[in-house]
Amino acid sequence: MNFNDYGLMATFSSAKDIYHACLKVREAGYTKWESFTPFPVHGLDKAMGMSRSKVPRFTLAGGLTGFTMATLMVWFMNAYDYPLNVGGKPFFTYIFPFPVMYEMNILLAAFGTLFGMFFLNRLPRHHHPLFENKSFLKCSDDRLTIVIEVIDPNYDEEETRKFLENLGATDVEVVQEDN
Amino acid sequence: MSVTTEDASIKPDPLIMAKVKPAPIDRPPLVENNRDYAWITDKICRIVEEKTPTWWWVCFGVASMTASFTVMGLIYLVSTGVGVWGLANPVNWGWAIVNFVFWIGIGHAGTLISAILCLLKQKWRTSINRAAEAMTVFAVVCAAIFPVFHVGRIWFAWFLFPIPNSNWIWPQFRSPLEWDVFAVSTYGTVSVLFWYMGMIPDLATIRDRATTKFRRLFYGVFAMGWRNATNHWRNYELAYLLLAGLSTPLVLSVHTIVSFDFAAAQLPGWHTTIFPPYFVAGAIFSGFGMVLTLMLPLRAIYGLHDIITQRHIDNMCKITLATGTMVGYAYSMEFFIAWYGANSFESFAFVNRAFGQYWWAYLTMVSCNVISPQLFWFRKIRENPAAVWIISIFVNVGMWFERFVIACTSLANDFIPSSWGYYSPSIIDILTYFGTFGVFSVLFLLFVRFLPMMPMAEIKMVLPEADPHHGDNDHH
Numbered sequence: 001m002n003f004n005d006y007g008l009m010a011t012f013s014s015a016k017d018i019y020h021a022c023l024k025v026r027e028a029g030y031t032k033w034e035s036f037t038p039f040p041v042h043g044l045d046k047a048m049g050m051s052r053s054k055v056p057r058f059t060l061a062g063g064l065t066g067f068t069m070a071t072l073m074v075w076f077m078n079a080y081d082y083p084l085n086v087g088g089k090p091f092f093t094y095i096f097p098f099p100v101m102y103e104m105n106i107l108l109a110a111f112g113t114l115f116g117m118f119f120l121n122r123l124p125r126h127h128h129p130l131f132e133n134k135s136f137l138k139c140s141d142d143r144l145t146i147v148i149e150v151i152d153p154n155y156d157e158e159e160t161r162k163f164l165e166n167l168g169a170t171d172v173e174v175v176q177e178d179n
Numbered sequence: 180m181s182v183t184t185e186d187a188s189i190k191p192d193p194l195i196m197a198k199v200k201p202a203p204i205d206r207p208p209l210v211e212n213n214r215d216y217a218w219i220t221d222k223i224c225r226i227v228e229e230k231t232p233t234w235w236w237v238c239f240g241v242a243s244m245t246a247s248f249t250v251m252g253l254i255y256l257v258s259t260g261v262g263v264w265g266l267a268n269p270v271n272w273g274w275a276i277v278n279f280v281f282w283i284g285i286g287h288a289g290t291l292i293s294a295i296l297c298l299l300k301q302k303w304r305t306s307i308n309r310a311a312e313a314m315t316v317f318a319v320v321c322a323a324i325f326p327v328f329h330v331g332r333i334w335f336a337w338f339l340f341p342i343p344n345s346n347w348i349w350p351q352f353r354s355p356l357e358w359d360v361f362a363v364s365t366y367g368t369v370s371v372l373f374w375y376m377g378m379i380p381d382l383a384t385i386r387d388r389a390t391t392k393f394r395r396l397f398y399g400v401f402a403m404g405w406r407n408a409t410n411h412w413r414n415y416e417l418a419y420l421l422l423a424g425l426s427t428p429l430v431l432s433v434h435t436i437v438s439f440d441f442a443a444a445q446l447p448g449w450h451t452t453i454f455p456p457y458f459v460a461g462a463i464f465s466g467f468g469m470v471l472t473l474m475l476p477l478r479a480i481y482g483l484h485d486i487i488t489q490r491h492i493d494n495m496c497k498i499t500l501a502t503g504t505m506v507g508y509a510y511s512m513e514f515f516i517a518w519y520g521a522n523s524f525e526s527f528a529f530v531n532r533a534f535g536q537y538w539w540a541y542l543t544m545v546s547c548n549v550i551s552p553q554l555f556w557f558r559k560i561r562e563n564p565a566a567v568w569i570i571s572i573f574v575n576v577g578m579w580f581e582r583f584v585i586a587c588t589s590l591a592n593d594f595i596p597s598s599w600g601y602y603s604p605s606i607i608d609i610l611t612y613f614g615t616f617g618v619f620s621v622l623f624l625l626f627v628r629f630l631p632m633m634p635m636a637e638i639k640m641v642l643p644e645a646d647p648h649h650g651d652n653d654h655h
Binding site for chain 1: 380
């Protein structure tokens with residue numbers, strides 16, 4: 001088997017440390033890096049320079065689709081394809097099918113949200129170089145880490161290691177990738 | 180604005196602070212005994228990872244046997260006909276609708292805890308929300324059994340869905356029952372989505388700790404390759420917030436639409452505009468009753484006292500008290516409107532409810548729902564888990580009787596005295612309903628055994644050291 005370097009993984013001991021470290025890594029001009037925490041650290045995405053998530057667009061698209069689909073469905077079934085007179089009530093209005101439109105709106109908006117989240121996170125992805133590393137798996141327990149990838153233009157094994165150690169990393173190690 | 184602001188970006192002016200000299204507000208911590216991240220991971224994962232405890236097998240056996248009553252009841256019903264239930268003119272909506280509304284109502288507290296309390300930033304919800312959401316999903320499963328089998332010829336149940344039948348006729352959407360199909364199926368689906376999405380990071384934690392191949396595969400597949408990256412969390416947190424925002428109007432609409440089943444009818448006792456809010460309050464009330472019924476034993480069995488603290492129990496008791504009182508208000512308001520409305524049928528319906536042939540059901544309902552939660556005014560009671568648990572059982576019983584009172588008393592004595600009747604359930608009714616507690620327990624036991632019972636990531640988030648600005652304001 002052939003191993004390539006994937007990046008440098010630095011562990012920090014607290015949410016406060018990783019927050020300040022992320023600010024510095026961003027300032028230093030790194031672009032191909034990511035932080036991993038067992039829980040969402042408040043404001044860490046902003047510290048890393050990430051913009052607001054785009055999930056709401058998927059929610060809106062889902063919601064609009066659901067609402068329109070339900071409206072068309074009720075109109076088609078009860079007013080167009082087979083109008084059925086029930087107690088002289090109108091075949092179609094926006095009033096009586098509103099609960100149906102409302103529920104379908106929520107249903108598809110919810111699907112849009114979940115699948116939008118998956119899509120934006122590029123999940124499912126069951127194989128990732130980081131998973132090969134035993135200590136990375138502690139990220140879902142109590143470890144807070146920053147990984148700077150080899151492909152980052154500013155990456156230099158010695159320099160970057162020193163840089164991370166200066167930021168207060170308790171442990172810096174090279175992560176390898178299985179080829 | 181509170182001085183002990185948790186949002187570190189809003190820093191109070193030190194000059195003002197020196198003048199005001201704010202008193203520190205001591206709030207009990209959400210996780211007691213200064214537990215750290217690893218302790219939380221270990222505590223919750225171990226429930227899944229350890230050898231199946233004996234009590235679990237005993238409970239599972241009893242629950243499966245109980246569930247078999249529902250299975251046998253339904254097999255008998257399908258093979259013989261819906262007449263095996265006690266339905267007879269004039270009460271053609273008997274226990275089936277009562278049980279349906281009862282179970283759907285139970286589910287509502289789960290969504291309330293996970294969605295509404297999330298929007299209100301009530302951090303104490305973290306340790307109970309997963310189990311409450313599971314309760315929602317399983318309660319919807321139990322609820323769905325009744326309307327589906329109530330149609331009698333179950334093989335025509337697909338008529339409910341927007342599929343043309345053999346005469347090419349579509350369902351007609353002017354009926355509240357059709358709205359109900361959409362409301363309940365959406366509710367079930369969205370509850371599963373919300374529950375599942377909340378579980379992804381925790382499934383990933385179990386996957387990362389897995390020592391057996393089966394566990395790595397099972398939890399790995401469902402964790403979808405979650406990596407705890409900040410980019411993941413960024414999308415996840417907003418998606419979670421959006422789902423909470425979507426579930427809030429959903430949960431309110433579902434019981435509203437369920438109440439339309441009654442309120443849109445012309446029957447005295449059903450035809451009232453108070454039903455939607457009254458049903459929603461009742462649903463939340465019964466759901467919190469059920470959450471307490473489930474969580475107190477789990478807390479004792481697994482020693483989760485540091486995560487489900489007295490503060491959590493206190494809050495749940497207070498919500499039960501508040502919603503129970505709202506329900507009591509609705510009961511009295513119904514009487515007031517029946518009198519004020521000056522409709523003789525309407526006023527008869529209510530006098531008949533309280534003093535007619537079903538007086539015993541009405542009395543049970545009022546004493547369980549309005550009187551028993553009033554005990555939660557006393558701290559001594561709230562701090563006694565056994566007392567809280569017993570009252571929560573009263574709440575469950577009372578809420579079942581509420582639906583019975585609404586459905587049966589109104590139908591049994593309607594406009595024409597010559598067509599009055601008295602509804603009694605058959606033994607099949609009773610056993611089928613009894614069995615649903617088994618169905619619910621089987622599902623809940625499987626959940627406790629195989630899925631992360633509490634959201635580890637969210638509990639870690641409410642620890643003080645999870646705040647990146649922890650300690651920054653200490654010198655003020």
